Amino acid sequence: MNRVGYGAMQLAGPNVWGLPEDPESSCQVLRLAVEQGVTFFDTANAYGPRTVNQLIGRALRPLPEGVIIGNKVGAERGSDGSWIVDGHPDTVRRQVHEALADLGTEASELTYLRLVGDTPGAHSDVPMEESLGVLVELREQGLIRRIGLSGASPQMLARAQQMTPIAAVQNRFNLLDRSGVQVLADCEAQGILFVPYFPLASGRLSGHHELTGPAKRLGATSAQVALAWLLRRSPSTVVIPGTNNPDHLRSNVAASGVAENLTDVEVARLTGLVDESKASLDQPTPAAQSDR
Structure with a gap:
């Protein structure tokens, strides 16, 4: 697949709630992504909730050949817009069926189970094995x-693999937040796709001094260099920047070309911004969600 994917969170209304002001414009951005060669789309039942999946279904049904949608289940939205991890088997099963209906597909190419392993202090009352067992059952049914x-600790990944092969893991990871580095290493060693969310550190990378030099040399933006670094950091990585702006979409897709032209010295300097040997899950979670 194209290693620059598309994160669909921003297609919802304000605070990732309801429909956007111009749903047709959002559909046009999705179609443009396909035209630009994007083959991987990231979404979730909780976006909207459900409205983003419905927009994707409206824009891309039937899915073009080679396009994969990764959908997250196991998270709900409170009436106040809060984000709630809910791995109850009934919730997981219901959300898989809702996503298939909203996306207009007979089977999900990739369904993530949302966990709390990359969120400091968070916990779930439902054992992961119960939630994951539902996905295994639905896979056996062909759905x-x-x-x-999504949000797995190294220990959770190991436990999950005792039950079923894991195709992809989505954790926080970017130039400033390396809390997912051990999971990334495990994915590299085991041939698992690693999909970092908040790839642009929720806007905190804008104008970062270590990005401006390579950006100026390459005639690129700081955001493109940050995405390019992720692509160079590991061959297991697929990035999912999100936008509802056509020009930003084109710029994001072009980050793959920027990655090819970053020098090894520039990559090493960017990698050295954080001591990855000391990275852990106790790093703060970004409050904004503008780049997922």
Whole structure:
């Protein structure tokens, strides 16, 4: 697949709630992504909730050949817009069926189970094995083809693999937040796709001094260099920047070309901004969600 994917969170209304002001414009951005060669789309039942999946279904049904949608289940939205991890088997099963209906597909190419392993202090009352067992059951029924994890600790990934092969893991990871580095290493060693969310550190990378030099040399933006670094940091990585702006979309897709032209020295300097040997899950979670 194209290693620059598309994160669909921003297609919802304000605070990732309801429909956007111009749903047709959002559909046009999705179609443009396909035209630009994007083959991987990231979404979730909780975006909207459900409205983003419905927009994707409206814009891309039937899915073009080679396009994969990774959908997250196991998270709900409170009436106040809060984000709630809910891995109850009934919730997981219901959300898989809702996503298939909203996206207009007979089977999910990739369904992630949302966990709390990359959120300091968070916990779930439902054992992961109970939630994951539902996805295994639905895969056996032909409704899911691949199973992934979102927000997994290294221990959770190992436990999950005792039950089923894991195709992809989506954790926080970017130039400033390396808390997912051990999971990334495990994915590299085991041939698992690693999909970093908040790839642009929720806007905190804008104008970062270490990005401006390579950006100026290459005639690129700081955001493109940050995405390019992720692509160079590991061959297991697929990035999912999100936008509802056509020009930003084109710029994001072009980050793959920027990655090819970053020098090894520039990559090493960017990698050295954080001591990855000391990175852990106790790093703060970004409050904004502008780049997922």
